[in-house]
Amino acid sequence: MNIMTEWTREERYQRIEDVDTDYFKTLKQQVDQSKFRQQFHIQPETGLLNDPNGLIFYKGKYYVSHQWFPLGAVHGLKYWYNYTSDDLINFKAEGPILNPDTKYDSHGVYSGSAFEYNGHLYYMYTGNHRDNHWQRHASQMIARLKEDGSVEKFPKPVISQQPEGYTSHFRDPKVFKYGEKYYAIIGAxxxxxxxxxLLYNTEDIINWHYLGEINTELDDFGYMWECPDYFNVDNQDVILICPQGIEPKCDQFNNIYQSGYILGKFDIEKLTYEHENFVELDNGFDFYAPQTFLDEKGRRVLIGWMGLPEIEYPTDNEGWAHCLTIPRVLNVENGQLKQRPYPALEKLRHNKETALGYANKFTRKLHPYEGKQYELIIDILDNDATEVYFELRTSKTSSTLIAYNKRENKITLDRSDSGLLPTNVEGTTRSTILETPLKQLQIFVDTSSIEIFCNDGERVLTSRIFPTEDALGIKTSTESGQVYLQFTKYDLKDEHK
Structure with a gap:
């Protein structure tokens, strides 16, 4: 049975139960044979994954869902696919948890969030319905998780449509508690x-009241803001948005759509947000639609989609696409949002190796440093080099390059020789200026991804890479001068796989 690669509208909006089981069996076999399958990231069993949804720690367990189109690597009829975890590192696939099975979400269970109310777990999400003229109708819906693991949807939307003055691009409710009331911030x-x-609130989660538009200083900043989030961390208000339609500006805003944060002061009564500039959360190629939640210790944790809309990835023709990022802990320090790898990732570490020495303009391959799944910590102890180069996943013909320019204090990720490349992407490099001279890189490499944390979470660059299977090496060199380095490498292995 052939796997579909060209899709009609009707095929994109087929329901799972209407598809031949042989198709799923063939698709699953094809996906399982992919040489780009990840080892310690959440990825779809088949089809397309996008936005993380419904993140929560509830009754001793983590719930992590994502947008899912099961039939192939295209955006079609969306479900929520759910995982549970005891530690945010090892996940159990639970299967679809929200299905497009009512007239209000007949054309997709779109993004939303989870919250606890009166001891129960609830999901608030956007239901997408298309009429006979294919016009979009968006409403905000709520479902309750039952004791048996199934969900019970409220019989009708709690917010039936967008308020006057706004289009049907009205989605992605993020629920938070403020005082004794529950609020929902919604992209519009x-x-x-x-x-x-837009902001709504409720006292009983059934009757939601429209409070109005949150007044920011970003008056003309893209044509749509997706996946908003609001939280307070370290006594600092933070709003996350994913604006669409921002023009590139030097090293900023070079991806098709952006994802970033604005630090400020939120007056929830006056609906005003006095804030600093918008800052990108991630400076790599593949990051979008993040969502945050509190873990069991009260830490603010972020998980994002390691991908972007409207881009074709090398695994598309294998019947699957995308993954989620590793979890990150958020803190505000010195007026900046720091993002650090979730501490429990250390449980994946095996086979520690260390090295200490100088690098210069003569390329040096690190022995026995190699692999497809590892964590690499590079400490820069002394740097007299003009530019320092680190090459990962190297072979005779390919490598993924990280360059640090000391004079400009700039980090650049170059994947021009990484292997297969996504299409419809502008350029093959992404750069960012650091606040302080580079002292450390903490890098997580999986089969087809790289996540680079600079200076203890000051900047992050996340990207998919699709190298050849023999691209295992690690190299270092400089443009001129020398640098004194300490390397610490761990193999990363999920014992449950």
Whole structure:
């Protein structure tokens, strides 16, 4: 049985139960044979994964869902696929948890969040319905997780449509508690084609009241703001948004869509947000639609989609696409949002290896440093080099390059020789200017991804890479001068796989 690669509208909106089981069996076999399958990231069993949804720690267990189209690597009829975990590192696949099975979400169970109310877990999400003229109708819906693991949806939407003055681009509710009330911040587009944030609240989670638009200083900043989030960490208010339609600006905003944060002061009564500049959360190629939640210790944790819309990835023709990022712990320090790898990732570490020495303009291959799945910590102890180069997943013909320019204090990720490349992507490099001279890189490499944490979470660069299977090496060199380095490498292995 052939796996579909060209899709009609009707095929994109087929329901799982209407598809021949032989198709799924063939698709699963094809996906399992992919040489790009990840080892310690959440990825779809088949089809396409996108936004993380419904993240919560509830009754001793973590719940992590994601947007899912099961039939292939295209955006079609969306479900929520759910995982549970005891530690945010080892996940159990639970299967679809929200299905497009009512007239209000007949064309997709879109993104949303989880919250606890009166001891029960609830999901608030956007239901997507198309009428006979294929016009979009978006509403906000709620479902309750039952004791047997199934969900019970409220019989009708709690917010039936967007308020006056806004288009049907009205989605992605993120619920948070403030005082004794529950609030939902929702991404929207006004009738002037500008991205906006709308706020609702409730006292009983059934009757939701429209409070108005949150007034920011970003008056003309893209045509739509997706996947908003609000939280307070280290006594600092933070809003996350994913604006669409931002023009590139030097090393900023070079991806098709952006994802970032604005630090500020939120007056929830006056609906005002006095804030600093918008800052990108990630400076790599593949990061979007993050969502945050509190872990069992009260830490603010972020998980993002390691991908972007409207881009074709090398695994698309294998019937699957995308993965989620590793979890990150968020803190605000010195007016900046720091992102650090979730501490429990250390449980994946095996086979520690260390090395200490100088690098210069003569390329040096690190022995026996090699692999497809590892954590690499590079400490820069002394640096007299003009530019330092680190090459990962190297072979005779390929490598993924990280360059640090000391004079400009700039980190650059170059995947021009990484292997197969996604299409519809502008350029093969991404760069960012650091606040302080580079002292450390903490790098997580999986079969087809790289996540680079600079200076203890000051900047992060996340990207998919699709190298050849023999691209295992690690090399270092400089443009001129020398640098004194300490390397610490761990193989990363999920014992449950």
């Amino acid at each position: 587009q006004n009738n002037d084609q500008q991205g906006r944030l």
